[in-house]
Amino acid sequence: MTLVSRERLFAAPLHLHKGDARQPLAITLRRDGGHFVATYDPERASLDTAAMLARVRLSSEGIAVSELILVDHAPELTALYRGASKLLLDVEVTSGPRITEPVVRVISQQPTQAVYFIPEGWDPSDALDRLPAAFATARPEIARYLQLIKEAKKEAGGKIDEALDMMAVLILETDDPPGVIEEVARICRQVRSERSTDGAPAKAA
Structure with missing residues (x-):
């Protein structure tokens, strides 16, 4: 799914x-x-x-x-x-x-x-x-992943805050952190692939 x-x-x-x-x-x-x-x-x-x-x-x-x-x-x-x-x-x-x-x-x-x-x-x-x-008591696993995202933001120095914030929202919405991480990674790979294809020089006929 x-x-x-x-x-x-x-x-x-x-x-x-x-x-x-x-x-x-x-x-x-x-x-x-x-x-x-x-x-x-x-x-x-x-x-x-x-x-x-x-x-x-x-x-x-x-x-x-x-x-x-x-x-x-x-x-x-x-x-x-x-x-x-x-x-x-x-x-x-x-x-x-x-x-x-x-x-x-x-x-x-x-x-x-x-x-x-x-x-x-x-x-x-x-x-x-x-x-x-109070949140950690109600949803301990999600709270743990949110803390990991918070730490990742500090290490990244603000370079990917938007992506990490969106990942946090999706984890909260779906209640499936591993699934979200896997899907976000897949989408990022797909976007990079499309950008590489769009930027590649056209082959001569």
Whole structure:
């Protein structure tokens, strides 16, 4: 089964704005150059719901959200949602009695369907600090591969950050690190081969 295709090798930032009741829908989504813009009416949709639905909508069109950027929100909240989005996590603030501290939980049989649950009133900065450990507890193998990618980025000195970031997203999406690495290597070999062919001088008839 092919886990990676050129069509899937596309991720873009999502900017999330607060709108108001004047917009026709509770949540609107549009493309703006190299990123996407979602606008939500807080009276009709919560921040958590707006972020989740916008990401699902883009995913259904084959677009991964590389990072979620809240616009005109509190800096601590913006940092928390951005950090969670880089792990493909939705954020849900809950007042339920079962959640007493920030925790990542897989909510379906698909490991990629995970949510960072945060108790209502919890400090966003503290929740961000706890995020890596919470994620590693929920998805230990994926956390290990992400750490390896992070170390590879340091060793590469920024030369292949984009490729490594895309690999991290694909690993998070597919939950199959070996398969992603194999497929990405295959695509890279194919691209190099095509470039070599295109750049080769034409043979005389």
